[in-house]
């Protein structure tokens with residue numbers, strides 16, 4: 001999947017908004033065809049000659065799900081199923097962070113302590129295998145809510161296993177049904193978090209950025225906070241309240257020409 005990202009140097013020369021030109025019109029200030037990266041902080045080189053850094057405001061699971069939609073759109077059904085499923089796996093990780101947030105980041109503290117973040121990263125490393133992650137998610141959900149949430153259906157897991165381990169290629173309709181199943185599962189929980197743990201979601205973005213920043217060798221405080229950030233137009237978009245109201249289907253969304261474009265640029 002390719003992204004269109006803003007060039008911070010064009011939009012914010014010297015850290016101040018460019019008053020000469022309105023941002024991101026007619027392709028100006030945008031860098032096309034940036035490959036989807038592992039983390040939410042990108043170093044991009046534009047046709048303008050600038051090299052700049054930008055943060056993506058969307059969560060990793062949102063970007064992976066989007067990558068599944070693009071793969072399906074282009075007829076790569078096996079790849080689409082893989083992307084939808086890894087989006088779900090990243091969503092389990094995201095859920096762990098949201099549910100455990102009061103432990104990771106004291107509600108009264110404005111800043112996250114770097115050691116806690118590094119310890120959390122080590123914890124996620126322990127949960128690298130799929131079964132452990134799913135188990136940790138269900139256990140954590142129960143610990144916080146006092147009830148178990150339903151599991152992602154076994155029948156759907158076998159669709160994923162056949163696609164990955166046996167190379168089975170599904171039809172468009174089967175891929176769409178799988179993607180819709182993953183999305184329905186995610187949306188119910190995401191809505192629940194939005195209502196019950198809005199601070200957890202908000203802070204989880206900072207955690208995701210912090211983990212990416214540490215990987216790049218940076219200290220948590222300082223430059224990371226001043227990097228410009230951008231929101232990409234994606235099918236799952238927890239930053240956009242309209243997502244929770246909408247009953248948009250994947251099939252309808254695939255006809256939308258604005259898929260994957262940057263919709264907002266802001267400095268924090």
Ligand SMILES: [Zn+2]
Nearest residue numbers: 007010048050
């Ligand atoms: Zn530029």
